[in-house]
Amino acid sequence: MILKIVLYFLGLVLCCFSFVSSSLALLLGFVLNILVENPLNKWAGSLSNYLLKVSVMGLGFGIDIQVLLNTGRDNIFITTAFVVGTLVVGLWIGKLLQMERITTILISVGTAICGGSAIAAVGSILKANASQLSVATGTVFLLNAFALFIFPVLGHYFDLSQEQFGAWAAIAIHDTSSVVGAASKYGENALHIASVTKMLRILWIIPVSLLLVFGFRENRESFKIPMFIIGFLVASLLHSFFNEFATVYQILYKIAKQGLVLSLFVIGSTISTESIQKIGSKTLLQAVLLWVLVCIISLLYTN
Numbered sequence: 268m269i270l271k272i273v274l275y276f277l278g279l280v281l282c283c284f285s286f287v288s289s290s291l292a293l294l295l296g297f298v299l300n301i302l303v304e305n306p307l308n309k310w311a312g313s314l315s316n317y318l319l320k321v322s323v324m325g326l327g328f329g330i331d332i333q334v335l336l337n338t339g340r341d342n343i344f345i346t347t348a349f350v351v352g353t354l355v356v357g358l359w360i361g362k363l364l365q366m367e368r369i370t371t372i373l374i375s376v377g378t379a380i381c382g383g384s385a386i387a388a389v390g391s392i393l394k395a396n397a398s399q400l401s402v403a404t405g406t407v408f409l410l411n412a413f414a415l416f417i418f419p420v421l422g423h424y425f426d427l428s429q430e431q432f433g434a435w436a437a438i439a440i441h442d443t444s445s446v447v448g449a450a451s452k453y454g455e456n457a458l459h460i461a462s463v464t465k466m467l468r469i470l471w472i473i474p475v476s477l478l479l480v481f482g483f484r485e486n487r488e489s490f491k492i493p494m495f496i497i498g499f500l501v502a503s504l505l506h507s508f509f510n511e512f513a514t515v516y517q518i519l520y521k522i523a524k525q526g527l528v529l530s531l532f533v534i535g536s537t538i539s540t541e542s543i544q545k546i547g548s549k550t551l552l553q554a555v556l557l558w559v560l561v562c563i564i565s566l567l568y569t570n
Contacts, residue, residue, distance in 0.1 A: 269484055271303045271304065271561075274299060274303055275299065276537070278296065278532055278536070279293055279529065279532065279533075280298050281295070282295070282525075282527065282529045282531075282532045283520075283525060284525075284527050285525060287488075289530055292528045292529070292531045292532040292535065293412055293448075293531040293532065293534065293535040294535065295427075295534035295535065296531070296532040296533060296534065296535025296537075296538075297412070297415055297535040297536070297538050298535075299535075299536055300535070300536045300537070300538065304458065310329065312472075314533050315530050315533040315534045315537070316387075318497075318526055318527075318529055318530035318533060319443060319510075319527070319530040320494075320495035320528030321442055321495075321523075321526060322444075322497050322523045322527045322529075322530060323447075323462075323495050323498075323499055323523075323527075324495050324498030324501075324502055324519065324528065325519050325520060325522060325523025325524075326462050326499065326502075326523050326524070326525070327446070327498070327500065327501065327502025327503040327505075327506065327522035328502045328503075328505065328506050328516040328517075328519040328520045328523065329459070329506065329516070329517070329523075330459055330462060330463060330503050331503070331506060331507050331509040332500075332503045332504055332506070332508075333507065345438075345469060345568065346438065346464060346468055347469040349379075349438050349467060349468075349564075350379045350471045350560065351379075351563060352511065353375065353378055353379035353548045353557065353561055354375050354475070356380045356500075356552075356557060356560065357371070357374060357375025357376075357378055357379065357461075357553065357557045358371060358372070358375050358475050360412060360553045360556055360557055361374070361375065361553050364552060365526060365549075365555055366547045366549050366550065366553060367399070369393050369395050369399050370395075370399050370402060370403055370550060371553065372389065372393065373386045373389060373390060373393075373395060373399060373400070373403035373409070373477075374403050374406060374550065374553055374554050374557070375557070376389045376475060377404075377406075377407045377441055377568070378407070378441060378466055378554065378557050378558055378561065379468075379471070379475075380469060380471045380472055380475065381403050381441065381442060381443055381465070381468060381469045381472065382407045382408075382411060382441030382442030382443070382445075383407055383408065383441075383442055385472055385475075386400065386403050386404050386407065387400070387404075389472075389475065389479060392476060392479045393479065397497075402546055402547070403550070405538070405544050405546055405553070406537060406550055406551060406554045407441050407442065407536075407548070408534065408537075408538055410441060410554060410555070411440065411441050411442045411445040412445075412535070412538070414439075414441070414445055415440075415445045415448050415449055415450060415531075416447040418432075418435075418436055418439075418440065419432075419449055419452045419453050419523065421566075422435070422436075422453055425566070425570060427570065429453060429454040429455075429456040429457035429460070430456065430457070430460050431555075431569045431570060432450065432453045432454075432457045432569075433450050433456065433457035433458065433459065433460025433461040434454070434460055434461070434464055434565075434569045435497075435565055435566055435570075436449045436450050436457070436461045436570040437441040437460070437461040437462075437463075437464035437465040437467075437468065438464065438468070438561070438568075438569075439558075439561050439566070440566045441535065441558075443465055443469065444527050444530050444531050444534065445466045445531075446461050446539055447461060447462060447465075448527060448528070448531055449461075449525075450462070451524060455546055457523075458564045464501060466496060469496055470496060485496040534564070
């Protein structure tokens with residue numbers, strides 16, 4: 268047990284260094300879990316969630332509010348179209364495959380908005396059970412892991428600019444950690460575009476959650492505004508209007524980027540062969556069909 272804990276913390280320490288990429292961190296966590304089993308598995312989910320939210324807030328220290336507003340204005344309509352379209356098509360595919368209702372909603376929302384975070388938020392409203400949550404989250408994590416490796420390769424293959432890649436990654440990849448991880452490998456400008464556009468997608472947690480709250484009236488107390496979005500905006504405002512602390516902001520931004528690498532290591536350490544085996548063929552088919560459709564259409568749009 269002590270050896271497992273030591274190895275796990277060595278992995279965490281290793282991921283604090285900038286030479287460890289996002290994809291390598293995810294792979295390292297997964298391999299470590301397979302070889303020695305995560306000794307902190309009970310707390311890994313909470314730890315990754317905390318790291319992810321704090322790191323996303325920290326990214327705001329590297330983004331000017333004017334850039335944020337301009338990017339938001341340019342992408343708000345296409346982001347809305349993709350989110351709404353993904354939800355509608357996802358629910359239709361689930362119905363076509365005769366899938367269980369709550370799992371269908373979780374996969375659709377996870378694909379349309381922000382992966383595991385959206386699944387957790389919506390799952391609490393729908394009172395999804397542990398099996399439904401683990402299957403939906405496992406499916407999304409599996410596709411996210413694949414996206415983290417393949418998206419930068421495809422971006423270079425299709426000769427996408429950093430702006431094009433940032434928008435494509437933000438629209439097509441589920442989780443914020445994988446969006447930022449893929450974009451950071453592509454370039455600094457791609458990371459900025461991806462971070463802002465992804466924020467627009469995440470904001471859809473609010474109206475979708477409200478809609479489900481009214482659809483499931485007994486669960487209204489489950490609705491919560493994602494505070495890390497507000498933190499991201501506050502950090503961006505500080506960066507924009509208090510320039511005398513520019514050096515501090517730059518340090519916080521770098522820490523936030525590496526924090527996302529750490530969160531991917533922790534996420535990887537929660538993925539096991541057992542969790543992958545739990546994913547049913549219908550669930551996987553729905554998730555893959557929906558994701559591939561989103562990837563192709565968003566690629567055509569950004570290109």
